[in-house]
Amino acid sequence: MEQFLTFGVVGLATAAIYAIIGSGLVLTYTTAGVFNFAHGAAGMMAAFAYWQLAFGWGWPVPLALAVVLLVLAPAFALFVERVLMRPVQSLGEAERLVMTVALLTGCIALARWIWDPNTPRPLRPFFADQPAFHLGPAPVTWHQALTLGVAALIAAGLWLLLNHTRAGTEMRACVDDRALARLTGASPQRAARFAWILATQLAAVGGILIAPNIALDAQQLSLLIVSAYTAAVFGRLRSLPLTFLGALVVGWLESYLTGYLPQNDYLPGLRLAAPALLLFLALLVFPHRRLRGRERRLVRVPLPTPRGSLVFAGCVVLLAVLLATVLDEEGLISYGPAFSLGIVALSYVPLAGYAGQISLCQLSIAGIGAVVWAHLGGAGQLWALPAAVLVAAAVGAAIAVPALRLSGIYLALGTAAFAVILDRWVFTLPSFEVLGVRIALFDQGSVEVQGPNLFGWRLDSPAELLVLSAVVMAASSLAVGWLRRGRFGRGLIALRDSEAAYATLGGRPLAAKVAVFALSAAIAGLGGALYGMQQRTVTAEQFNLLANLPVFLVAVIGGLGAVGTGLFTGFAYIAPPHLLGHFGTWAHDVSTLGIALAGMGLAHNPAGVVPGLREEWAPLARDRVLLPVACGALGLLWLLYGTGLIGGAIFLVAAVLVAVALRIRATARQDGPPPAPDPVEWWGIRRPWRAEDREVIARGIAAG
Amino acid sequence: MASLRADDVTVTFGGIRALDGAGFAAGAGRITGLIGPNGAGKSTLFDVVSGLRRPRTGTVVLDGRDITRDTPAQRARRGMARTFQRLELFGRLSVRDNLRVAAELGSRRREAHRIADDLLERIGLTADAGTTADALPTGAARLLEVGRALAGKPGVLLLDEPAAGQDAQETLRFAALLRDIAADGCAVVLVEHDMSLVMSVCDQVHVLDLGKVVAVGPPEEIQQDRTVLAAYLGEA
Known part of the structure; x- marks a missing residue:
């Protein structure tokens, strides 16, 4: 019984953290319509920043906490809301999802670049020097007690905020109907900004509280979010009380599996995968719309010719x-x-x-x-x-x-x-x-x-x-x-x-x-x-x-x-x-960061870069004179390389230069000078209305 | 010859009864109107009949066979087709490909090319065959939805506000198209707010109000019905 209660307390403390993080997910989903895959990464960045200030640089813990929670987390939230999410607000759900996946990837790469993952960074629990007290037969550490207290305060605070403050009413109004809320003087943008700040602060609190229990590792901390996802899906991404309930289920499940799962070669992984399994089941069990309607905005699917x-x-x-x-x-x-x-x-x-x-x-x-x-x-x-x-x-x-x-x-x-x-x-x-x-x-x-x-x-x-x-x-x-x-x-x-x-x-x-x-x-x-x-x-x-x-x-x-x-x-x-890689060991993280940054540029080109490249190179592919010339030139260069007259690097550079020069020539042969573009107000009058015009105008309006 | 019958259909959304024992019948070669104020439950009834929504009570019978529990695809294979109040075109595909897909999804795969070309001519969109469906103006898009529904040669055709967004000339041409479709033996059910169109083409009109059928009869009778006037204009 003592063991059961002990695991129960551990599970309760873990559940409290998942509830804190999960409630942040629900807040951004309901107010901004964004399911934030990078929510755990925000918590991870906060944990690293807290370690850097409090342990790396030796700042007093309260000061480090205040800087992370009141300065860095809101600044991060404002950056995400203003720079990343607002441009894709008018686009579809998929684009918003990709943006947060890019943010998650970027945060992990950035953290690994700044904080070498091979260096251990132990994070001491709060009140670590205080002896644990007993709740019945079960020992409770002061860190666990603090975690439970913080979760209870946050639950009460969120209830008060959403039900008894003007900001909360505005947020709920925007959830129900953004357009109607705007007509009554509420500002969906202000509500979304406030929700992003609050959600990021919640992720930061969760990250700082859970980091002492596991290694301070960018990937591991970011993936803890899977447990919070499960909690949020219990609340169908909308209900805070059900999210807290879901967190309890996940926390206790993990804890009791640790305690009671038989020890053999096949089952330890099951405990690690349990939140994901539960998430999978929850997604299947809870009802969702079976047949959805059309997307708001359509990106063309290119039709390749034979x-x-x-x-x-x-x-x-x-x-x-x-x-x-x-x-x-x-x-x-x-x-x-x-x-x-x-x-x-x-x-x-x-x-x-x-x-x-x-x-x-x-x-x-x-x-x-x-x-x-x-x-x-x-x-x-x-x-x-x-x-x-x-x-x-x-x-x-x-x-x-x-x-x-x-x-x-x-x-x-x-x-x-x-x-x-x-x-x-x-x-x-x-x-x-x-x-x-x-x-x-x-x-x-x-x-x-x-x-x-x-x-x-x-x-x-x-x-x-x-x-x-x-x-x-x-x-x-x-x-x-x-x-x-x-x-x-x-x-x-x-x-x-x-x-x-x-x-x-x-x-x-x-x-x-x-x-x-x-x-x-x-x-x-x-x-x-x-x-x-x-x-x-x-x-x-x-x-x-x-x-x-x-x-x-x-x-x-x-x-x-x-x-x-x-x-x-x-x-x-x-x-x-x-x-x-020739320049340093950081190459992998920096290139992943580059991929993430390029993904964040999605709003400017939702159709992707390949259709554009295809359009650029199509004149050369269609040109019955220049295409054979290009093949011949490549063959000649290859021959020169094969006979040892030029090196591999010269071969590659020359091949690229020849291809680019012939592409430019083929484009010029096909088009002549490009016509001046029609002003937007003449689209559909001076020239036919095109499928992509709606997107272009929507993006222009979204960009202000 | 196809016939469709929906009886005693009830649908609730939370505590609200969107449909409360509603129903209608439609026969081959006839155009049946389904009218009523906004929120009366017309589109919900179409969703139930086409299988997109399960009713709480009620039955849907097609050609004497109970299809209440059939999937939308099964109903389509039994000869039912529909259009939507909110356009549901395949926006990324060309106008011709919208029609081809519809023919291919039905049982007329091998003839898909020919069917698409025939339908383009019938709905008057041959000139727009290569245009992406999403770029069509609303009137033409509505016509394309009707054409797409016809690709499977349906016995029952449910049309949900097909004339919305059409000008007077287009509506006249559309009325002729509807009569033509019915003359081929198709049972047409028409939900429409354009009363002149409904009264000019329908053989029978059902009036829905607050989820219930409040009147049934030929157009000339319905125009004089006090209950109908009250439903549209309010009690005097």
Whole structure:
């Protein structure tokens, strides 16, 4: 009984922290309409800042607390609200979600850059020198008591604020109807700003209170948010009392699993994954709208032509052959995975670009492809590759079933929870047997991955695997382009634009979603298997949720609807850390920070950069004179490099210069001087109204 | 020949009864009007009939078969199609592709190209075939929704304010299109606020007020009905 009560007290204290953090999530969702994925990261930054002031620089604790809670947290909140969120306020839910994912990624990279993760930073609990007191037989530390007291004060304070103050009334009015609230003199913007400040302060309090219980680690602290997500989903992102109740459930669940879960090799991960499992179940059990209407703003999905697709596929293979001949062994190992990771990113195109289903677990599914290939294709058996693809597809199909009930933010949360379950539990399992079949994953460490045996030809060198990956990427890109032009692709876009109309015309949303999730997972699994081959050894950490986020972000920056996004993502994700790697060990964090910052620029180009690049290079691809000239020039340079007359660096620079010069020439040949743009007030009169005009005007109005 | 019947349909939102035992019947080759003031429950009744909303009580019968528990897709395959009060076009697709998708989702996959071209001509949007649906003006977008609903050659067509956003000329052409559709044997159910359109094309009109059917009859009778006048104009 004593043990039960002791774990109960520990669970209660943890629940209090989750309740504090979760209530901040609810506040921003209800007032600003933003589900803040970076909420935990704000708490993490506050914990690091508090450590820096109080322990790093030795400031008095009250002063450090005051600076963090009253100066830094509000300043951070105002920055996020004004600079990041306001420009995307007029855009869709997906864009707001991406913005917070970018913020989360950026905060983690920034924290790891500033505070070296290899240096331990112990954070002392509050009143650590005071002996614990007893509540019945259960010992209670003063830190736990303080946590409970703070949570109770915050609960009372939020109730008073929302029900008995003008600011609270304004916030609630804006939740009900922003437009109507504005007519009555309330300011939704002021309410949102106030909510952001308050929510960030709550995250900071939560972060500072929980940091002494775990290591001060950027990733670990940011991921604690999964427990707070679960609490908030209990409150359906709207109810503070239910959020507090959800926090209690999560806190006690974690605590009692720690105390009473049998000790063996299979279950410790279950305790770590328990909040994510609970989140997944809560998302499925609580009712959401089944059929949603159309989005507020539509981003075009490019329609690739058969010829354009073939030219692109040819360019991918050509690029791979050039890289395979020009790069040295180290370069091949560094840049080769751009193609395999690009295939993983390509899996977003049918899923998110066409069907509008947000998934934050594509890299985790790639991990499944890698591990299946590693175990079944140990001697390079080619049949193991389709097997890896099929297993990944089956996992994708399984995710799709709950996806029928979820959309938008709920689907993103569900897939994030799935990634956490895989990472913390499934991938950590030792091998086990099901119906006599031995299933092995990462064997609680790493697994070695071999190259395939292609009809007697063993592909094992980095150059061979790079070309293989590029050929598979070219084929996958052709297939995805063909899909876009065909019946299935049209159906997916229709499903995304109006699920209600799709269903009432005879479409089966469940079948379409299962199909697209399975297809997308198959592509991701294929990419994962190739990625594993190129890496030689893979670990579970390479496929965790936090590894998923930057890949997703780069794909968004590229443009989720464009087939070229795969290649773009592969290189934009792989190249910067390797290029910067020569200058210092901070390269990875800084390049991730760069990705996050680019993701934050989403508001200025929601369609992504690839459609723009495609438009720029299309004249050269269409030019029947200059395209052969470009190919000939590249061939000549390659010959010069092959005969040793020029080096690899000169070859690459000259190739890029020739391509750019010919592109400029092709554009000039096609267009002549570009016409002056029509003023906005003449759109639809002097020139036809275009689909993107509404977006441009909306963005202009939003930007003030 | 298709027939549709909804009986005793009740829908509640929290404590509010949006529909309170409402119903109507529509026969093949006839145009049935469903009118009433804003908030009367017309679109909610369409949602129930097309399967987007489960009623608390009541039944929906299509061609003598109870389809109350069928999914929207099953109803569509049985020959039901609808348009929406708030436009639900596939905005990222071209006008032609909107029609092609509709034909492909139904049972007429192989003829999708031809069906799309025929419908473009029938609704008068051939010149806009390549335009993205989201860029259409409201009147043309409404026509496209009607065309899309026709792609599966439905036996029952539910039209929710299809003339909203159309000018007088467009409404006249639309009235002719409606008669044409009904003449092909389709049972058309029309929710509309344009009373001159309703009174000129409908064979039978049902009047809804506060979730209940308060009057049923031919247009000329409905125009004189005191209950209907009270529902629209208030008690004298």
